[in-house]
Amino acid sequence: MAGPLFDRVLPPEPAATAPGTDSPGPPRDAEAAADPLLADLTPAQREAVTHLDGPMIVVAGPGSGKTRVLTRRVAWLVLRAGVEPWRILAITFTNKAAEEMRARIERLLVAEGAGGAAEGVLVSTFHSFCARMLRRYGPPGRTSDFTIYDTDDQKACLKRVLAELQLDAAQWRPGALLARISEAKNRLLDAEAFAEQAAGWRDEVVARVYRAYEQALAQFNALDFDDLLLKMLALLEREPQVREELRARFRHVLVDEYQDTNRPQYLIANLLAGADGNLFVVGDPDQAIYKWRGADLRNILEFERDHPSAREVRLERNYRSTRAILRAAEGLIEHNRERRARRLFTDNDEGVPLRLVRCLSDEEEARLVADEIAARLEQGGCPARELAVFYRANALSRRFEEELRRRGIPHRVVGAVPFYQRREVKDVLAWLRLLANPDDQQALARVIGLTGNLGAGTLGRLAERAATRGWSVLRTLLEDTAVMEQLRAPQRRALSGLRELLAELRAMPPAPVLPLLQRVLERTGYLEALRGADDPQELARADNVEALLNAAAELDAREPAGGYRALLDQAALWSAVEEDGADGEAVRLMTLHAAKGLEFDEVFIVGFDDRLLPLEREDSACDLEEERRLLYVGLTRARRRVTLTSAMVRRTWGRERTAQPSRFLAELPSEVLERTGTAGLRLAAAPLPQPPPSRSAPPPAAFAARLGELRARAAAVRPGGSTAAELVAGARVRHAVFGEGEVLEVSGSGVGRRVRVRFERIGTKTLVLQYANLERLT
DNA sequence: CCATTCGATGTTTTT
DNA sequence: CATCGAATGG
Numbered sequence: 001m002a003g004p005l006f007d008r009v010l011p012p013e014p015a016a017t018a019p020g021t022d023s024p025g026p027p028r029d030a031e032a033a034a035d036p037l038l039a040d041l042t043p044a045q046r047e048a049v050t051h052l053d054g055p056m057i058v059v060a061g062p063g064s065g066k067t068r069v070l071t072r073r074v075a076w077l078v079l080r081a082g083v084e085p086w087r088i089l090a091i092t093f094t095n096k097a098a099e100e101m102r103a104r105i106e107r108l109l110v111a112e113g114a115g116g117a118a119e120g121v122l123v124s125t126f127h128s129f130c131a132r133m134l135r136r137y138g139p140p141g142r143t144s145d146f147t148i149y150d151t152d153d154q155k156a157c158l159k160r161v162l163a164e165l166q167l168d169a170a171q172w173r174p175g176a177l178l179a180r181i182s183e184a185k186n187r188l189l190d191a192e193a194f195a196e197q198a199a200g201w202r203d204e205v206v207a208r209v210y211r212a213y214e215q216a217l218a219q220f221n222a223l224d225f226d227d228l229l230l231k232m233l234a235l236l237e238r239e240p241q242v243r244e245e246l247r248a249r250f251r252h253v254l255v256d257e258y259q260d261t262n263r264p265q266y267l268i269a270n271l272l273a274g275a276d277g278n279l280f281v282v283g284d285p286d287q288a289i290y291k292w293r294g295a296d297l298r299n300i301l302e303f304e305r306d307h308p309s310a311r312e313v314r315l316e317r318n319y320r321s322t323r324a325i326l327r328a329a330e331g332l333i334e335h336n337r338e339r340r341a342r343r344l345f346t347d348n349d350e351g352v353p354l355r356l357v358r359c360l361s362d363e364e365e366a367r368l369v370a371d372e373i374a375a376r377l378e379q380g381g382c383p384a385r386e387l388a389v390f391y392r393a394n395a396l397s398r399r400f401e402e403e404l405r406r407r408g409i410p411h412r413v414v415g416a417v418p419f420y421q422r423r424e425v426k427d428v429l430a431w432l433r434l435l436a437n438p439d440d441q442q443a444l445a446r447v448i449g450l451t452g453n454l455g456a457g458t459l460g461r462l463a464e465r466a467a468t469r470g471w472s473v474l475r476t477l478l479e480d481t482a483v484m485e486q487l488r489a490p491q492r493r494a495l496s497g498l499r500e501l502l503a504e505l506r507a508m509p510p511a512p513v514l515p516l517l518q519r520v521l522e523r524t525g526y527l528e529a530l531r532g533a534d535d536p537q538e539l540a541r542a543d544n545v546e547a548l549l550n551a552a553a554e555l556d557a558r559e560p561a562g563g564y565r566a567l568l569d570q571a572a573l574w575s576a577v578e579e580d581g582a583d584g585e586a587v588r589l590m591t592l593h594a595a596k597g598l599e600f601d602e603v604f605i606v607g608f609d610d611r612l613l614p615l616e617r618e619d620s621a622c623d624l625e626e627e628r629r630l631l632y633v634g635l636t637r638a639r640r641r642v643t644l645t646s647a648m649v650r651r652t653w654g655r656e657r658t659a660q661p662s663r664f665l666a667e668l669p670s671e672v673l674e675r676t677g678t679a680g681l682r683l684a685a686a687p688l689p690q691p692p693p694s695r696s697a698p699p700p701a702a703f704a705a706r707l708g709e710l711r712a713r714a715a716a717v718r719p720g721g722s723t724a725a726e727l728v729a730g731a732r733v734r735h736a737v738f739g740e741g742e743v744l745e746v747s748g749s750g751v752g753r754r755v756r757v758r759f760e761r762i763g764t765k766t767l768v769l770q771y772a773n774l775e776r777l778t
Numbered sequence: 779c780c781a782t783t784c785g786a787t788g789t790t791t792t793t
Numbered sequence: 794c795a796t797c798g799a800a801t802g803g
Binding site: 093094095125126127128150151170173225226228229289290292293392393394395415418452453454455456457458490491572573574591592593594615617622630652653 | 779780786787788789790791792793
């Protein structure tokens with residue numbers, strides 16, 4: 001049964017290829033073949049995993065088992081090479097990737113009875129790693145209590161700066177200014193250096209703003225994202241003993257997604273590892289999609305120049321996709337000039353051609369894709385979580401959400417509004433922020449704004465008093481008497497209430513954090529106010545506040561000594577809280593950027609219009625090669641099928657625009673492409689290729705289990721949408737007609753499965769789950 | 779000081 | 794079109 005699939009994992013092909021590439025071949029030696037950490041790897045993967053001393057670069061094509069190499073390597077270092085776990089630093093691009101890698105490493109270690117060792121390995125993003133080190137050693141020019149400013153904080157801060165400089169925020173847009181400042185920081189230009197190279201009148205203004213912004217951050221004891229990297233860099237450069245300490249500790253530095261590192265990240269990694277240190281980087285120049293954010297392709301293209309002793313391994317065998325998908329992706333990417341030649345290969349089946357569907361309008365596009373998804377789920381064999389819709393810009397997601405919701409198809413938009421950036425979450429955290437950093441004026445402004453009867457006037461007085469006395473804003477708030485005297489009775493009362501709360505919070509221990517949050521909510525009535533509202537949006541906010549309480553409880557359990565500081569760091573750095581856990585049985589919607597590193601059975605790339613996929617902007621010329629790489633990333637996420645859709649008329653922000661299919665269409669080899677009109681998008685004529693190609697070659701047992709799991713999941717999905725397993729008593733649901741309610745009871749099984757729901761508007765009703773079209777609310 | 783209303787304004791991608 | 798921000802009246 002598993003035979004033919006399993007054969008593909010280790011194909012018996014001749015091994016007449018040069019070392020350093022991963023053409024399939026027999027195991028080098030019997031010893032490796034017997035090691036469960038190495039047995040199922042190709043020679044190239046094995047070489048990467050077992051590389052011991054000195055720098056190494058792994059250029060890993062999509063679906064070539066890169067994550068598997070990284071995790072195996074960490075396990076191998078610990079279990080076979082005798083490296084102490086805490087000497088290993090693994091850096092990923094996102095927190096989500098870090099968490100996933102940590103989990104996978106742990107599983108490998110647990111399998112050999114070394115589960116405890118997993119704790120020691122530091123798996124982190126550059127930003128979290130830097131924040132952690134800066135907390136320990138103290139960043140130059142700040143204290144260890146510094147606050148991390150996210151994009152919103154930066155904007156608010158910049159607005160204050162603009163007001164001080166008497167610049168018009170409409171003319172000098174904060175977003176644009178911050179982009180300039182960030183760009184400068186990525187190029188390692190501080191305000192002075194920027195001013196020196198400023199050309200022209202506008203740059204002079206930017207320079208002034210930059211300088212003032214830096215002063216404000218220093219005054220508030222705050223660091224923005226870029227500063228985390230720059231301060232870490234400064235620490236490593238200026239403090240030899242810190243550098244040596246860290247170098248001595250982290251004997252192995254592994255960096256994932258190396259093609260997307262920027263200059264400061266590059267320097268940090270290299271300073272940590274030292275010239276001939278054990279720097280192990282994995283990346284793929286063809287998947288570099290963050291140039292706009294300062295990523296520097298030279299970091300990966302010139303790795304060998306920087307590290308003459310470096311060994312290179314290339315992983316070019318793809319385990320993921322059908323031949324058709326791979327050929328399409330290759331055909332596309334070959335049009336890039338700034339690129340090293342490479343050829344991917346696979347043993348997988350040819351599969352079915354890619355579909356291009358030209359829709360009449362964007363509405364039709366959403367409808368067709370949703371119909372197709374509904375049909376696929378009904379057909380079985382493909383669980384919802386294996387379907388994904390990708391788009392170039394977040395703005396496109398809405399229509400697809402609506403259509404999926406209308407059909408009761410469980411779906412999730414990945415990373416749209418990051419959890420910790422939601423207003424209600426930031427509101428509640430503001431009190432803790434003020435506690436953590438008494439100079440954080442941004443937090444003070446929030447707290448004041450949330451306290452009844454207090455507003456801009458009081459804030460201004462406090463800030464002024466703080467400035468004249470040289471006190472922190474928190475101290476001014478708590479102790480200054482002059483401010484009190486300036487205020488009228490209602491404000492005075494409000495202010496003393498606030499004082500009491502803050503004093504109480506200060507008297508409480510910094511950990512665990514949950515009681516602190518509870519006290520804030522209790523004393524401010526924040527949560528109650530949200531709960532009491534009848535606006536569903538407000539209720540959703542209340543749910544988010546409760547989710548925050550959960551996150552706090554989890555943090556307390558995981559890291560008992562962390563306390564509110566740990567929560568705040570998590571909040572600032574962890575923007576995409578993406579729990580791909582048990583409730584993950586849903587179709588994924590995301591931007592092409594967010595898709596990096598993921599894989600799905602079937603992928604829909606929507607909005608494949610010319611001015612949208614090579615995205616055209618008014619002001620700046622677009623980087624065609626980067627756009628092409630973005631599409632390349634999207635195509636190579638798919639295991640079995642890709643559908644591209646474009647619309648002849650697209651309504652974007654009010655007005656209609658006619659559109660052409662993407663110019664990239666012409667770059668896809670026509671023999672793997674099937675063009676259809678809208679009538680052609682019929683599932684009956686387009687089954688998924690069967691059997692599916694092997695998922696990136698898991699061991700046989702896991703593979704069989706995975707198949708069983710996939711089938712079980714597929715069976716659980718009803719045309720009506722909700723997964724049977726999802727609904728339990730107490731869950732909140734929405735019905736198209738009856739509105740919102742709470743599940744009281746679930747009974748029966750199969751098609752007879754019923755659910756009793758108490759609806760807010762019409763009372764209790766019993767529904768047949770299969771037909772109820774219930775939408776689960778979070 | 780606060781709530782509401784109106785107007786203007788702008789959309790890439792994210793740590 | 795939707796959200797955000799400023800202006801206005803209570």
